[in-house]
Amino acid sequence: MRADPRADVSSLWERYKAGDDTAARDQLILNYSPLVKYVAGRLASSLPQTVDTADLISYGIFGLIDAIEKYDPERAIKFETYAIARIKGAIIDELRAMDWVPRSVRSRAREIEQAYIKLENQYKRVPTDEEVASAIGVTTDEYQDILAKLSYTSVVSFEELWVGNDRDDNQGGPASIKDESAEDPVAIFENLELRDILADAIERLPEREKTVIALYYYEGLTLKEIGQVLGVTESRVSQLHTKAVLRLRARMSSALGYSA
Numbered sequence: 001m002r003a004d005p006r007a008d009v010s011s012l013w014e015r016y017k018a019g020d021d022t023a024a025r026d027q028l029i030l031n032y033s034p035l036v037k038y039v040a041g042r043l044a045s046s047l048p049q050t051v052d053t054a055d056l057i058s059y060g061i062f063g064l065i066d067a068i069e070k071y072d073p074e075r076a077i078k079f080e081t082y083a084i085a086r087i088k089g090a091i092i093d094e095l096r097a098m099d100w101v102p103r104s105v106r107s108r109a110r111e112i113e114q115a116y117i118k119l120e121n122q123y124k125r126v127p128t129d130e131e132v133a134s135a136i137g138v139t140t141d142e143y144q145d146i147l148a149k150l151s152y153t154s155v156v157s158f159e160e161l162w163v164g165n166d167r168d169d170n171q172g173g174p175a176s177i178k179d180e181s182a183e184d185p186v187a188i189f190e191n192l193e194l195r196d197i198l199a200d201a202i203e204r205l206p207e208r209e210k211t212v213i214a215l216y217y218y219e220g221l222t223l224k225e226i227g228q229v230l231g232v233t234e235s236r237v238s239q240l241h242t243k244a245v246l247r248l249r250a251r252m253s254s255a256l257g258y259s260a
Contacts, residue, residue: 036060063090113250201251209244
């Protein structure tokens, strides 16, 4: 009769937390290492091909170690849920540190977000591509080209809306969502409020963009798989994903009173 692997993991947690057992910690790292590969693979699918998945995995390992060291088994949250947030955070932090996104691209992203806010307030509806292009002073074709370049950065930007960043309170932006299991009632209220704002922003997305967000972030499909579902190219899905992310960031910033 085979032993229950869950019992073995529970024993490792008990040994590690009881006496800072290094051997138990190393076994926990090995046990949960597939989480790092999973998160790195998901992020890599929307990053430039020049970003090596193996590098993302190495960054994520530090997030896993951090999660193991700080996780409290007594808290009402699964370790996998807690660890995935910290693994994502570690990878995103490293990508930020690398600063591989050109400053001009970052500037264009802010312009588009500001245009979304201004035009939605003006027209009380989702602005068209032509209206956004006009607002930022480019042709529609140039706007599409900007979106293609921004597709390299959009996954990082969207993950910032979801990943709790309590590793360092100074790093979390206004849209960072904290651990819902925190005991501080103010933090819990702010967390729920942010989730409500984000849920409302997703609901207001154009239908195809909403579908892309749902399939990618909730169903776990890759951009290529989403393209097969929708009957469009992967590059078109990437463009829809990018526009959705920019709209969400703009709405979050507007709702929270921050400039885009």
